[in-house]
Amino acid sequence: MSRKSPITLTRKELYRRVWLKPISSVAEEFGLSANALTKICNRLLVPCPPRGYWSKTATRKAVPKPPLPVAPDIKATHIIIPGERAASRRTRTRLDPQARREQIIDIAERLVMEGGVHAATMKRIAALAGISETLAYNYFGSREQLFVELARREFRRIRDARQADVQRSSDHYERITRMTRTYLRHIGRRGALLQTLISNPEVRALLRSERRKEQDDSLHAHAEELVSLYGIPKPLALGTTVVLTTLCLRAGKIVADGRIPVESAERLCLSMMLQGSRDLVSRERTPSRAL
Numbered sequence: 001m002s003r004k005s006p007i008t009l010t011r012k013e014l015y016r017r018v019w020l021k022p023i024s025s026v027a028e029e030f031g032l033s034a035n036a037l038t039k040i041c042n043r044l045l046v047p048c049p050p051r052g053y054w055s056k057t058a059t060r061k062a063v064p065k066p067p068l069p070v071a072p073d074i075k076a077t078h079i080i081i082p083g084e085r086a087a088s089r090r091t092r093t094r095l096d097p098q099a100r101r102e103q104i105i106d107i108a109e110r111l112v113m114e115g116g117v118h119a120a121t122m123k124r125i126a127a128l129a130g131i132s133e134t135l136a137y138n139y140f141g142s143r144e145q146l147f148v149e150l151a152r153r154e155f156r157r158i159r160d161a162r163q164a165d166v167q168r169s170s171d172h173y174e175r176i177t178r179m180t181r182t183y184l185r186h187i188g189r190r191g192a193l194l195q196t197l198i199s200n201p202e203v204r205a206l207l208r209s210e211r212r213k214e215q216d217d218s219l220h221a222h223a224e225e226l227v228s229l230y231g232i233p234k235p236l237a238l239g240t241t242v243v244l245t246t247l248c249l250r251a252g253k254i255v256a257d258g259r260i261p262v263e264s265a266e267r268l269c270l271s272m273m274l275q276g277s278r279d280l281v282s283r284e285r286t287p288s289r290a291l
Contacts, residue, residue: 007081144202151197191256
């Protein structure tokens, strides 16, 4: 398996070679082990023949050959396999589990935003993270579970931003204004990512129960605030909150779809939500004043 001169080839040439003969034979020509060549192919997103491919080919059974996908974000256009084992040119660092988990989520986010969920395969994510696909699956059991974690992170960012902004004021109507603006502006910047993620039926199903609980908790908390501040009956306060929240969420979806500017959505939502809240408070207070 020794070799004196290095071999230089393109991804396309590597792809052609590994589908011409068993990978062990190709690896021997390169002076590598089959495992080492397989790792190179995985890192460069070069598909290899599956187990049993050559035996099926020998019996003339048709086996589909996947196309060569788009190259990962690697600057080199050619692969150089050295004649001798080279010393490592960089210091390898081992990330702690939480940091690695966040790295994988970050890469998935970038790929989804650039090319949709189909662009974010576990193999490509692992290649960009510099880890094996098996290790990526150790962190997330499936691609859909990874997308769920990415969606959770986005929802958490929205919730945290709204809470931080709301705490800056004690006035009820100012708090409504702040919550609405923060939500719509976040959706204007990153809503397309959330819409892409929850358009996946499996992701949507995995999130459904926890999202429903979070929304119910938020609705009841706001209704309790109306009861406490203005003495509005709880059923009426809750019903009004549901209507106005649904209005805001619907506006967010339209913003995320790019059908209306954020500024226009803000004006429309705030005018209706603030006026609706004021009308509710005014009507509930009028009978008590008459008495």
